[in-house]
Amino acid sequence: MELKPLQADVHVITDPHREEKNQYESEERDSLSQTISKMPCKRLNICEYETHKLVRIQSVRLGSLKWTFNGVILMFICIVMFWNKEYQEHDYVVSSVTAKVKGVAMTSLPDVGDIVWDVVDYSGPSQGKNSFFVVTNVIVTKNQRQGKCPEVPPYGKVCWTDKDCVKGFWDQNSHGVQTGACVKFDVTQKTCEVSTWCPIETKKKPPKRNILPEMTDSYLKHCQFNRRTDPWCPIFRLGDIVLEARENFSEMAVEGGVIGIQIKWDCNLDGFLRNCLPKYSFRRLDEKESNRTLYPGLNFRFARYQTEKGVGERTLFKAFGIRFDVMVFGKVCMTH
Template sequence: MLGLCQYETNKLVRIQSVRLGSLKWSLNAAILLVICVLMLWNRKYQQFDLVVSSVTMKVKGVTQAHLPGVGDVVWDVADYSGPQQDKNSFFVVTNVIVTKNQKQEKCPEVPNKDKLCRTDQDCRKGAWNEQSHGIQTGSCVKFDVLRKTCEVSAWCPVETRKHPPRPAVLAAAENFTVLIKNNIRFPAFNFFRRNILPDMNSTYLRTCHRGSDSLCPIFRLGDVVREAGENFSDMAVEGGVMGVLISWDCDLDLLTHRCLPRYSFRRLDEKENNRTLYPGLNFRSDGAPGQRYAKYNVVNGAEERTLYKAFGIRFDVMVFGQAGKFSFIQLIIYIGSTLSYYAVTTVLIDWLIGTRCYSAEVGPNYWQRKVEAVQDGLQCVLCVSYVDESDVRLVKASHKKSLQLLKPISLLPRQQDTGHLTAALSWLQPTVDRDTEPKAGPGPEAGRVTGSGPGPEVGPGPEASSGPEAGREAGSGPGPEAGPGPELLPSAPAWCRCGRCSPCVLPQEELCCRRSAGACLTSSAPFEQLVLRRSLLAAVLLYQDPLSSPAGPGQAAALRHCAYRQYVSWRVGLPPKDAHPVVPSCCVRRIRERYPSPDGQYSGFMPVRTVTMKACANEKA
């Protein structure tokens, strides 16, 4: 439950820079301007509702056309409107093929490649198909001088012409007009409107013209086709489909109230004959475009009819639209969704710093402060330093293979801990605390400088020599300190290069101080002075904890662990971030021999960051 009562926040890095600050505010201002323009242009602060619409049409016009074989005929609305079309559409006949005086009788079928015959056996009585004009009688009769076809019972004579006349018979339909009445409703706002506006009276409707008034609801058919980019005369021959689009984009706010229709036109069918098999409005099963209707009458007691194969233009009225009204909720949603746009500023400035387009010096420092890398515990990265190499190796720990034999994932230059180096050299100088320290030699007051126990710590006494007296610091055990180090093991492990490493239990502890064969680091005088010297270690512990007891319990363990840290600061320096430095096995053995555990049990080296000793270089510390 305590884990739930926490608050987490992001870490920020602030760069004091006039250029970056100016760039940030310039980008933020540009983004804010774009957001405001888009909000006002698209009315993102409004709630929208889609239109519900109904449409009625009234076509007017009359013309006189000459029909082949019939003569001059006057066409009015009842003649050229054709059969009833779908809702929100109307049809106007523009061309026609007329077949007069058809009666129910027997006559030859229209010749076709699969309807020609030679004898009666080629005709099957009662047969018909989708392209037939009637039912076959089983007889093969002459159609003309050269061809014979099967006889059919049908309305005779059958229709023979397939292609419409050119120019169109009713080309004058270009001057017909149509009144479109459109009623709309937006249910969410309970708003009603129609395209015949309140200020439009009968006088206005008789005189308005679309060329001078874009809101006029009366349209000339020729103008509709022309505004769609088509030619009425060409389109009238075979017909087509035109779309009349009415768009309502309404703003219902009080200050910006606007709700007016906007008309546009386009052709909906494919007009190119070479792109479609059946051009025109629609098609018959035999491929002839057009649609048919008939007018019936009775002559001498027999029923006759006149068949009209009509071609024309169908006009489909389509209504689109939406209405918007201010909504505080929509405004909040829009503001919240656009806040992410400000991330563009951060991405761009980070890119400029990362690519060193801004400053080559700022980039590395910026990323070190902003990005904190965390290594996976299963992929622990170890830091290894060999005395015979100048670089530091980063190696992934392995539970199966010796650390000495692993290949590095990268080589980095050693980053020297200058504070440690300065402090160590300062403590090793023979003139340190010359005003307070007595001359070198045995005596109880000689060891009171650092609180590390009796015995001389500084001066030209026995600690600086290489003789047998150099190793007689209190509690350090017998034997020389600056001598050759631990003895060579008769059976050193195979991975050992110096011959003084002890066998290890874990593979990640199998590390030698050298990469290639040679003298061991523990045999050097700097190792004795910087890592094993008791007075130096006691001074470091006293610096870290000024009130600690110099001879308290666990003093050997504290000195041992301090020796480990001294080695890391000396040979590794400042380890790379999230990399754990490893002390070689021979060095661990030498430190444990100097500062052994009373029970012989060791917890192993726990990799921690080294503590800088920069303050130790100050003589007043």
């Protein structure tokens, strides 16, 4: 059988007006594209906008992991805020310190005998704001009178003749004014004579509101600071303070020193978290090594005057002791 190809007529209907419109729009797009390409924003990519494609996956495992991470981050932020108390307003402590020393002590001094010391004797002169001083050792020079006597080495100049001494000479280390005479100090040496209080003191080493509202008068009369059993009692024994500063009281009392009493207030005034109690700490503030400082320890001098047979005399005391500096600092927090 012979197959004959099918023939069909195809008629294409064209619209001359539509072709003309499409050609015009194409030319307009080409012109706009060329214009944009010449703009600076096209070169700098600031006239472009990008979006990220969002893919939503139905997975219990991935969903749980996502919310676990979100929960951990939120918990960390909350813990940091509560730990640093960033949700509260802060203010710093302004304080005034009042210290009172009480008690008596009895000592036996060479050439003097037994002496009872009360607050007037051992508290010493005022040491300034927020400080108090307690005498722990003393050197006594009895029966000093105005006169002439040999200067004491090493401050006195060792001499052999009067020519070695200059009349009227003195310096900051002298005990008096030189008379120009060279006199015998002891069996081995001579020193320049001075006009001063005689006999001169020999240079030798000395012998070896933190009251809380709940604290009643009865409590304060019997309490005593103890780090473990009573850490908020404001009454301290000197030995306990020095021990808390990791020092030996018997050694420190020989030449004296300075102890810092630090009172820290870290107060939270919010109702259910209210807490405002002092924390005490102690540390030594001065340099205790004799080879690291020119004048180790702490001391001062005072005299008691009397008249003996119409002649004025005095007893000189060189007192060594411990100065206690009270330092208060802290922070107060409250939520508004």
